Amino acid sequence: MAKKLDPLLHNELRLSILSLLISLEHADFGYLLEKTEASKGNLSVQLTKLKEVGYIEITKTFKNNYPYTECKVCPKGIEAFEKYVNEISKLLNLKK
Amino acid sequence: MKPTNLTEQESLQIIQQMVDKAKGNVGDDAIFYLLWGWLVLIASILHFTLNYLGNPHFWAVWPVLMTAGGIASGIIGARKAKKQPTKGYIDKLMGYLWGGFVITLFIVLIQARLIGWNYAYAIMISLYGLATFISGGVLNFKPLIYGGITAWILSIISFYVPMNWVVLLVGLSMITSYLIPGYLLKNKYHG
Numbered sequence: 001m002a003k004k005l006d007p008l009l010h011n012e013l014r015l016s017i018l019s020l021l022i023s024l025e026h027a028d029f030g031y032l033l034e035k036t037e038a039s040k041g042n043l044s045v046q047l048t049k050l051k052e053v054g055y056i057e058i059t060k061t062f063k064n065n066y067p068y069t070e071c072k073v074c075p076k077g078i079e080a081f082e083k084y085v086n087e088i089s090k091l092l093n094l095k096k
Numbered sequence: 097m098k099p100t101n102l103t104e105q106e107s108l109q110i111i112q113q114m115v116d117k118a119k120g121n122v123g124d125d126a127i128f129y130l131l132w133g134w135l136v137l138i139a140s141i142l143h144f145t146l147n148y149l150g151n152p153h154f155w156a157v158w159p160v161l162m163t164a165g166g167i168a169s170g171i172i173g174a175r176k177a178k179k180q181p182t183k184g185y186i187d188k189l190m191g192y193l194w195g196g197f198v199i200t201l202f203i204v205l206i207q208a209r210l211i212g213w214n215y216a217y218a219i220m221i222s223l224y225g226l227a228t229f230i231s232g233g234v235l236n237f238k239p240l241i242y243g244g245i246t247a248w249i250l251s252i253i254s255f256y257v258p259m260n261w262v263v264l265l266v267g268l269s270m271i272t273s274y275l276i277p278g279y280l281l282k283n284k285y286h287g
Contacts, residue, residue: 010102010107011102012102012106012110015102015107015110015111015114016110016113016114019110019111019113019114019115019118020114020115020117020118022115023114023115023118023119023184023185024118024182024183024184024185025182025183025184025185025187025188026182026183027182028182031182035114035117035118036114084107085111088104088107088108091104092104092105092108
């Protein structure tokens with residue numbers, strides 16, 4: 001089953017991140033941390049992986065003198081997400 | 097990269113949960129419905145009462161209360177934007193919708209003498225209805241959709257009643273389109 005699915009998205013945390021970002025124009029690191037309930041380290045690693053393949057864009061700036069990380073989904077990420085949703089829908093239909 | 101052993105159901109569940117979580121701040125908009133609902137309701141009752149009592153300055157309640165509402169909305173909106181770590185597409189759409197609503201409202205207000213004040217109020221009730229109806233559809237919140245429809249019905253009635261009664265219909269439209277849905281929205285997300 002997993003062969004057909006994008007291994008980058010077929011992971012609980014990465015799928016959670018992309019599902020959140022797909023519904024939002026952008027989100028900061030703290031927000032993603034709160035909603036995914038992941039650890040800072042793990043979230044950071046998974047965000048980097050998604051960035052490396054061009055699924056998301058990460059902008060690091062400063063807000064009130066504190067580092068501020070903003071994440072945004074890229075067109076490639078939207079395409080991958082839609083494909084992933086289509087694939088799991090197909091697999092679910094096959095099982096019915 | 098090793099895929100984890102997620103089943104299709106689990107994947108769908110994660111997507112559903114996260115999309116729901118991203119909708120979380122929608123209930124914060126209730127404050128605007130309540131603020132404007134109360135302000136316009138109070139303004140319309142004061143207008144009706146002062147006019148009934150023969151006070152020539154009855155119209156002054158509008159610029160005073162609406163300016164206060166504009167300042168309060170600006171402060172609340174700015175604070176909300178500062179606190180909010182995200183910006184959703186719904187927030188963006190609502191911003192443009194209500195921004196466009198205010199501009200159209202001003203155009204009607206500026207031309208009210210040409211249109212005639214009672215017709216201008218009737219058009220304004222219709223505009224409240226339109227913005228509330230679209231908001232209800234976008235937020236998938238039926239009380240706002242019904243509130244919008246009620247405002248349209250009140251707007252049609254407004255075209256056929258004397259001016260002072262139109263003002264009371266504006267107040268009534270605030271109860272049905274802003275206050276009732278506003279409190280229901282607040283309870284749904286913060287209850």
